[in-house]
Amino acid sequence: MDLARIGFAAAALPSAVPARRCPVDAIGLLTACRVMWEQGGRLVALWACDDRDRDRGYAVNVVLQDVDGLVLLEHSLPSSESTYPDLAVIFPAANRMQRAAFDLVGIASEAEDQRPWLWQASWPIDQFPLRRDFEPSPKWQPGEEEYPFVRVEGDGVHEIPVGPVHAGIIEPGHFRFQVVGEKVLRLEERLGFVHKGIEKRFEAMNSATGHRLAGRISGDTTVAYAWAYAQALEAITGVEPPPRALWLRALALERERIANHLGDLGYLGNDGGFAFGLAQFSRLKERLLRTNLAAFGHRLAMDYVAPGGVAHDLSPASAVAIADECGMLAREVARLKEIYDEHDGLQDRFRSCGIATPALAAKLGLAGLAGRASGQAHDLRCDLPCRPYDELAVRKATSETGDVAARAAVRFDELAESLRLVRAIVDALPSGDIAAPLPEPPAFRKGLGVVEGWRGAVLVALECGPGGTVRRCHPHDPSWSNWPVLEHAVIGNIVPDFPLINKSFNLSYSGHDL
Amino acid sequence: MLHILRQIAKTGIKTDAAPNADLDNIVVSRLQEQVLKTLGRALAIRQVDAGSCNGCELEIHALGNPYYNIEGLGIRFVASPRHADMLLVTGPVSKHMAIALQRTYDATPEPKLVVAVGDCGCSGGIFGESYASFGRVANVIPVDVEIPGCPPTPTALLEGILAAIAVRPPTATPADNPDAAGSS
Numbered sequence: 206m207d208l209a210r211i212g213f214a215a216a217a218l219p220s221a222v223p224a225r226r227c228p229v230d231a232i233g234l235l236t237a238c239r240v241m242w243e244q245g246g247r248l249v250a251l252w253a254c255d256d257r258d259r260d261r262g263y264a265v266n267v268v269l270q271d272v273d274g275l276v277l278l279e280h281s282l283p284s285s286e287s288t289y290p291d292l293a294v295i296f297p298a299a300n301r302m303q304r305a306a307f308d309l310v311g312i313a314s315e316a317e318d319q320r321p322w323l324w325q326a327s328w329p330i331d332q333f334p335l336r337r338d339f340e341p342s343p344k345w346q347p348g349e350e351e352y353p354f355v356r357v358e359g360d361g362v363h364e365i366p367v368g369p370v371h372a373g374i375i376e377p378g379h380f381r382f383q384v385v386g387e388k389v390l391r392l393e394e395r396l397g398f399v400h401k402g403i404e405k406r407f408e409a410m411n412s413a414t415g416h417r418l419a420g421r422i423s424g425d426t427t428v429a430y431a432w433a434y435a436q437a438l439e440a441i442t443g444v445e446p447p448p449r450a451l452w453l454r455a456l457a458l459e460r461e462r463i464a465n466h467l468g469d470l471g472y473l474g475n476d477g478g479f480a481f482g483l484a485q486f487s488r489l490k491e492r493l494l495r496t497n498l499a500a501f502g503h504r505l506a507m508d509y510v511a512p513g514g515v516a517h518d519l520s521p522a523s524a525v526a527i528a529d530e531c532g533m534l535a536r537e538v539a540r541l542k543e544i545y546d547e548h549d550g551l552q553d554r555f556r557s558c559g560i561a562t563p564a565l566a567a568k569l570g571l572a573g574l575a576g577r578a579s580g581q582a583h584d585l586r587c588d589l590p591c592r593p594y595d596e597l598a599v600r601k602a603t604s605e606t607g608d609v610a611a612r613a614a615v616r617f618d619e620l621a622e623s624l625r626l627v628r629a630i631v632d633a634l635p636s637g638d639i640a641a642p643l644p645e646p647p648a649f650r651k652g653l654g655v656v657e658g659w660r661g662a663v664l665v666a667l668e669c670g671p672g673g674t675v676r677r678c679h680p681h682d683p684s685w686s687n688w689p690v691l692e693h694a695v696i697g698n699i700v701p702d703f704p705l706i707n708k709s710f711n712l713s714y715s716g717h718d719l
Numbered sequence: 720m721l722h723i724l725r726q727i728a729k730t731g732i733k734t735d736a737a738p739n740a741d742l743d744n745i746v747v748s749r750l751q752e753q754v755l756k757t758l759g760r761a762l763a764i765r766q767v768d769a770g771s772c773n774g775c776e777l778e779i780h781a782l783g784n785p786y787y788n789i790e791g792l793g794i795r796f797v798a799s800p801r802h803a804d805m806l807l808v809t810g811p812v813s814k815h816m817a818i819a820l821q822r823t824y825d826a827t828p829e830p831k832l833v834v835a836v837g838d839c840g841c842s843g844g845i846f847g848e849s850y851a852s853f854g855r856v857a858n859v860i861p862v863d864v865e866i867p868g869c870p871p872t873p874t875a876l877l878e879g880i881l882a883a884i885a886v887r888p889p890t891a892t893p894a895d896n897p898d899a900a901g902s903s
Contacts, residue, residue: 328814372799374780377768400813401811402849421846425774481723487783540722547722
């Protein structure tokens with residue numbers, strides 16, 4: 206909605222989708238969030254900045270989204286003593302973002318929950334890495350924190366701690382289950398283990414090469430992050446990439462979605478006790494990745510999207526190979542879907558397992574693919590299509606049941622749609638240049654990039670400094686909103702179903718821990 | 720059920736169908752030979768993500784697909800370091816994972832091999848060393864072999880695993896091979 210209509214001073218914000226920025230005081234922050242929430246708006250991201258070097262104290266930034274586009278609310282705080290309103294009372298997902306903002310910048314919300322989130326005793330608790338005067342000491346050694354998990358008490362209740370090193374080949378995180386018998390009464394997540402200082406690292410980079418780091422925030426979402434970063438920098442410099450570059454980016458992004466959905470559908474079969482599914486889907490994924498290597502110069506298309514365009518052109522031979530592959534994959538996936546659908550044992554594991562109801566999903570802000578499987582019909586490619594999606598008429602895949610079966614079904618539907626899109630993109634690929642030169646970005650200008658990755662919308666908020674440096678870059682993964690919902694979706698299920706439920710969400714640790 | 724059997728029969732054996740079959744087959748047969756020669760049994764690997772972006776994990780997963788068929792070579796990924804001959808570690812090692820990595824290393828029985836995977840595992844990569852990152856795996860635990868790449872391809876991973884077994888057979892006791900003890 207247009208916040209200017211209710212008295213806010215809103216100005217246009219450079220971005221590939223409609224976006225506005227709005228300076229707000231504490232009451233304005235709460236009011237804007239509440240009004241947007243009442244109109245169906247959602248929280249996308251919350252982060253903080255240290256602007257003391259420009260005599261502006263600190264800033265809390267909140268990005269909300271509704272049908273009209275994005276709104277960036279900017280709230281200044283004169284000193285680290287001042288606090289800002291707790292937004293988790295409106296958007297529950299704000300809780301962990303607010304705690305992370307304190308860990309990294311040292312400004313606190315007024316929330317009751319002040320437990321650390323990304324901090325885990327590896328640096329002193331009164332030192333804040335994203336402050337401009339932060340100086341790390343080689344003397345700091347990792348310590349062990351006493352994290353206050355909530356415990357359930359009662360007859361026969363016991364606790365199962367899992368992680369950070371898990372049994373499979375997956376990312377590290379800690380899960381604390383409170384169980385009675387096999388039934389999960391409560392799950393509490395402790396994340397932050399792969400925090401490797403990405404936001405601080407951005408500040409030592411030149412904006413022209415920042416896409417390489419953006420492409421390594423979450424390896425399975427490298428195209429979406431690099432594109433979102435490129436969008437933000439292009440918005441700041443006012444450069445529009447040539448049409449062919451934008452279509453090639455969409456080609457890489459849809460193939461990233463296909464690769465991840467193929468992988469997940471295989472592992473969902475495997476975790477449901479159906480190893481046949483993993484063998485079949487991993488075979489198809491490997492075919493896709495080999496075609497990627499020939500088409501993009503990299504199996505995952507890392508570093509393919511660069512500011513201004515893409516790194517190299519698509520050869521006619523690769524275009525033919527990709528078009529042919531679409532037909533093959535569509536046939537194979539349709540056959541495998543039939544096998545999955547008819548397999549009683551698998552369906553028995555999938556159905557009514559790990560339910561996130563549409564009401565819960567709406568309340569907690571479940572985003573992206575998992576959200577669409579719980580009736581939250583949001584997809585940037587349809588809702589706020591950037592080029593070339595405005596010409597592709599993407600069909601949204603949704604389900605209402607919110608169980609593992611729904612998340613598998615949405616993946617099958619999106620897979621079929623992405624194969625259609627890939628075919629359409631290759632057929633209609635415009636000719637011309639694949640990159641436009643970028644001038645040095647003006648200092649202290651902000652830009653947003655937002656792209657519908659396979660997991661959900663990824664956002665990159667970028668502010669450049671003098672001489673083309675990165676002053677502040679906040680990348681935001683949809684996993685921030687979805688991890689808390691997983692805690693709810695497992696309640697009442699049995700512990701052995703957790704791996705299946707977790708896999709059906711397949712959330713990012715690295716993209717969240719930063 | 721008939722659908723499944725038909726699909727299996729139709730799919731056939733994919734393991735030989737690698738596009739760069741010559742290179743892959745040489746690596747694969749040498750690896751299989753070396754595993755049998757030095758171990759006389761399966762090689763058990765425990766993978767540890769010590770801070771990676773998850774890109775390396777995607778390619779490690781790919782080793783299990785029918786094209787690389789790593790289990791067919793007598794190599795399997797195990798759930799506990801106590802069952803492992805080799806740790807396959809991706810980096811950079813985040814400070815928050817350093818203690819867990821050290822404990823995983825301590826829990827792995829001797830003789831053991833450590834293979835650092837990816838540019839980040841080898842050098843710290845784009846993340847480097849910082850308040851939150853120790854950088855390369857060798858900064859935290861002793862490393863036998865490094866496999867560069869961002870991420871390394873499945874073939875590069877197979878070659879690296881082979882090199883590790885050849886460099887320091889895990890069946891050798893530390894007394895047999897004093898130079899290698901604690902090497903990085």
